Amino acid sequence: MLEIRDIEKTFATRKASVRALDPISFSVKAGEFVTLLGPSGCGKSTLLYIVAGLEKASGGSVWLEGQEVRGAGPERGMVFQNYTLFPWLTVAENASFAHQLPRNIDYSKRPSEIMNQVGRASALLDLMGLADFHDAYPRELSGGMKQRAAIARALANSPRVLLMDEPFGALDAQTREEMQEMMLLLQAHEKTTVLFVTHDIDEAIYLSSRVLVFSARPGRIARDLPVPFGPDRPVDLKISPEFMALKRELFELLHQGAQGQADRSRLLRKLVDPSPQISSKDHEPEPPSH
Amino acid sequence: MREPFTSIFALRRPISTWTYRLATVVSFLAVLGGWTWVSHQSWVNPIFIPKPEDVWRVGLDLIRDENLGRDVKMSFLRVTYGFLLSAALGIPLGILIGAFEFCEGLLQPLTEFIRYIPVPALVPILMILFGIDELSKVMLIFIGTFFQLVLMVADAVRRVPYDLVQVSYTLGARRRDVLELVLARSAMPEIFDALRLCNGWAWTYVVVAELVAANDGLGYRILKFSRFLQTPKIWFYLLVLGVIGLALDIVFRKFNQRVFRWANPSLR
Numbered sequence: 001m002l003e004i005r006d007i008e009k010t011f012a013t014r015k016a017s018v019r020a021l022d023p024i025s026f027s028v029k030a031g032e033f034v035t036l037l038g039p040s041g042c043g044k045s046t047l048l049y050i051v052a053g054l055e056k057a058s059g060g061s062v063w064l065e066g067q068e069v070r071g072a073g074p075e076r077g078m079v080f081q082n083y084t085l086f087p088w089l090t091v092a093e094n095a096s097f098a099h100q101l102p103r104n105i106d107y108s109k110r111p112s113e114i115m116n117q118v119g120r121a122s123a124l125l126d127l128m129g130l131a132d133f134h135d136a137y138p139r140e141l142s143g144g145m146k147q148r149a150a151i152a153r154a155l156a157n158s159p160r161v162l163l164m165d166e167p168f169g170a171l172d173a174q175t176r177e178e179m180q181e182m183m184l185l186l187q188a189h190e191k192t193t194v195l196f197v198t199h200d201i202d203e204a205i206y207l208s209s210r211v212l213v214f215s216a217r218p219g220r221i222a223r224d225l226p227v228p229f230g231p232d233r234p235v236d237l238k239i240s241p242e243f244m245a246l247k248r249e250l251f252e253l254l255h256q257g258a259q260g261q262a263d264r265s266r267l268l269r270k271l272v273d274p275s276p277q278i279s280s281k282d283h284e285p286e287p288p289s290h
Numbered sequence: 291m292r293e294p295f296t297s298i299f300a301l302r303r304p305i306s307t308w309t310y311r312l313a314t315v316v317s318f319l320a321v322l323g324g325w326t327w328v329s330h331q332s333w334v335n336p337i338f339i340p341k342p343e344d345v346w347r348v349g350l351d352l353i354r355d356e357n358l359g360r361d362v363k364m365s366f367l368r369v370t371y372g373f374l375l376s377a378a379l380g381i382p383l384g385i386l387i388g389a390f391e392f393c394e395g396l397l398q399p400l401t402e403f404i405r406y407i408p409v410p411a412l413v414p415i416l417m418i419l420f421g422i423d424e425l426s427k428v429m430l431i432f433i434g435t436f437f438q439l440v441l442m443v444a445d446a447v448r449r450v451p452y453d454l455v456q457v458s459y460t461l462g463a464r465r466r467d468v469l470e471l472v473l474a475r476s477a478m479p480e481i482f483d484a485l486r487l488c489n490g491w492a493w494t495y496v497v498v499a500e501l502v503a504a505n506d507g508l509g510y511r512i513l514k515f516s517r518f519l520q521t522p523k524i525w526f527y528l529l530v531l532g533v534i535g536l537a538l539d540i541v542f543r544k545f546n547q548r549v550f551r552w553a554n555p556s557l558r
Contacts, residue, residue, distance in 0.1 A: 054456050074462030084457040088475055088552045098461045101471070137552045150457075157461060 001193060002028040002051070002161050007060035009046055019218040020046050023060060026212060026221065028161070028193060035196045035208040039254060043219025044197045045165050051195060052078050052163050064160060074098060077159030081166040083146045085138040091149050092134040095121040098157045121156040127189065128152045128182065144175040148182065155186075161193045168203070177235075180206055184233055201250045202238060213253045223253055340522040349526040357511065362530065364507045365500065368424065369492045372431025376492075377485060380436050384443025384481075385474050398444065401437050409434040410498050417503065427499035434495035435488040442487070446480035447473050479550040486542035493535055 009021040020043040028034045036044040049055035051062050053072035062069050064076065085094050098104060099117045125134060128148040138146055147167055154162055168176045180203060187194070187207075198204055204211050208227050215222040227246070229237060237243055298305050322342065328334060329341040336344070352358050386393045387401075412433060420426035450473050458468045500509025508527055515523040547554050 052456075052460055054459065072456075072459035074460070076460060078457065078460040080453055080457060082451070082453050084451075084453045086454065086472070086476070088478075088550070097458075098463075101461075101463055101467050103464065103467070104462065139552070153461070163460075 001030045001065055002195065003063040004047070004051065005061050005063065007047060007050055007057045007062065009043065009050065009055075010058045022218045022220040024219070024221060025060075026224065028195060030193055031191050032210060033187060033194045033196065033208045034210045034212060035198060035204040036212050036214060037198060037201065037204040037250065037254070038214030038219065039216050040199055042214040042216035044214050047219070048078075048163050048165050048195065048197050051161075052076055054078075074157050075160040076163055077154035077157055077161075078163040079147070079150050079154050079165070079167045081169045083138070083143065083150070083170075085141075085146055085149055085153070087138050090135050090137055091125060091130060091141070092122065094138070094149060095125055095153045095156050097153060117156075120158075121152070124152040124155050125149065127186065142175075143171050144179060147171065147179065151183075151186070155190060155192065159192070161195060164194060164196045166198055167196075169198070176203070181235065183207055184231075188231055201247055201254070204250070205243060205246055206233060206238060211250065213250060215256070222256075225250070337519055337521055340525055344522045345525045345529070348520075348522040349529070352523060352526055357506075358530070360506055361508050361511050361527075362534070365493075365496050365509070366534075368427050368499065368507065369431060369489070369496045371424075372428045372495070373435060373485075373489055373492045375428065376432045376436035376439055376488065380439035381443055381481060384440045385447050385469070385477070387440065388444035388447025388477070389469055389473050394444070398441070401440050405437040405441065409495060413498070413502050422503040427496070427504070430499040431492045431495045435492050438491065439484055439488045442484035443477070443481050446477040446484065449480065450476040479546060479553040482542070482546050482550070486539060486546070489538055489542065490535060493531065493538075497531070 003025075004027070005025050006023040007021065007025070008023045009019075011018045011020055024047065026034075036047065038044045046055060050057045053062075053069060053076065069076070085091075086097065089097065093100075096118060099114075099121070122134065125131065128151060130145060130149055130152065133141065133145065133149075138149070141149065151167070168179045171179060184207065186192075196204075196207060205227055211223075211225045211227060212221050213223040213225065214220070225246075228242070296303075298309055325339075326342050329336070329339045383397070387397055388394075409430065413430065416426045416429050416433075420429050454472055454476060455468055458472045463471065496507065497509035497512070500507035501513050504510040508531055512524055512527050515521075515527070
């Protein structure tokens with residue numbers, strides 16, 4: 001349904017160009033929950049922004065249901081890491097923002113259709129546990145509630161695919177787990193196709209039907225792993241042996257490219273024994289500042 | 291300090307409304323008290339510093355006089371015309387500069403350049419261009435506030451988080467929708483605060499405008515009193531200017547708090 005064909009990205013800085021993504025291709029089937037997992041700086045968010053149409057690729061194309069997509073559009077909804085509710089709108093007005101855009105106001109629509117849209121936005125808010133906060137302003141909500149409202153807003157638009165960029169990254173551990181369970185419930189209810197970005201291994205396994213492991217600089221897919229659990233995932237799944245085994249596998253994949261043992265011991269030696277001799281030996285001479 | 295979070299001198303902590311009001315009243319009384327004390331000293335010439343009771347007595351006469359009402363009305367009209375003109379042109383232009391970097395490159399350096407020309411220095415040129423009637427006075431206020439307002443509005447628009455622009459696109463908004471419904475809308479509280487500051491400057495410039503060629507207005511009257519060394523009357527007019535400024539400031543603030551309740555967690 002969603003196809004990424006040879007997407008690549010090179011950032012040009014003043015002096016040099018930095019390769020962020022090697023050509024990447026994969027496809028996502030309808031109803032799949034695919035997670036891009038990787039260390040920070042591996043280009044997974046960049047890829048998501050390219051799919052959303054908010055960033056230009058240096059090459060390649062994105063196809064949705066057989067059509068090439070250019071620019072951003074409502075059929076690819078997005079939830080961001082930062083809180084992005086419109087502060088001047090109430091929670092309910094935020095959720096139905098898309099319906100109030102001039103292009104979406106269609107006077108030929110029957111009232112029942114319009115009521116359906118409003119009803120959907122409101123039902124999604126209820127589903128996300130915000131039934132008592134329809135008329136609250138975003139500044140009155142906690143971080144977790146803001147993200148839940150943002151998810152409801154993105155889904156109210158009935159997007160073909162939902163893109164999520166570390167949506168729970170700014171939340172505390174407790175709230176994050178609650179949000180993950182809510183996400184599973186929502187998935188069972190809505191069956192939306194999701195492309196999800198995270199660096200949290202637990203989150204990736206717990207939520208997805210498939211994990212794409214990224215390696216850094218330049219970003220490319222190191223492994224395409226199906227997650228063997230069904231849609232019904234109780235909380236204690238996270239401590240089951242199968243879950244742990246998968247976690248170990250992903251952990252090792254992610255840490256292949258990490259700092260070598262030699263670097264670590266050298267760093268440790270420096271921290272334990274900060275005598276000037278060693279530090280002067282280890283330090284490169286500073287370049288002149290002017 | 292034992293209790294750094296509850297004392298009235300805690301850093302950036304709120305104090306009770308009554309303590310706040312009391313502090314305000316104390317400051318006004320202190321200035322009034324200092325003025326009274328100084329003006330009653332034998333070494334002070336009353337022409338330089340008149341006694342508060344003299345200013346009050348003269349003021350009562352002036353209030354009964356028809357000139358005060360007319361002066362206030364004329365100054366108010368000039369300020370309002372100049373201010374409305376600069377808001378009507380400055381807000382859209384500022385939004386464009388803040389929203390499109392091309393507009394910024396085109397107009398911002400030019401605006402910065404003009405902003406640094408002292409406005410009173412333009413009085414002779416404005417009189418040559420627009421005559422000595424109302425138009426030149428309104429234009430002086432316009433020029434004094436317009437360029438400042440444009441830059442403040444542009445800054446307010448630039449401070450809108452870019453995330454809000456991106457999320458709007460993914461919700462199906464087009465460029466024009468984002469400009470009108472998100473960028474302009476989000477910056478509105480700050481734009482109205484910029485208007486409040488501009489209104490203050492407009493009252494400065496109206497006095498400048500009236501000092502040169504006018505037959506009425508607060509500035510004109512002050513100049514006239516000074517020719518006859520009627521200092522108590524001058525002081526009374528200065529007090530009137532202060533009261534008008536303070537009142538308008540409060541009106542702007544209250545309006546802002548009411549209309550933009552979403553942006554104001556605390557109300558005083």
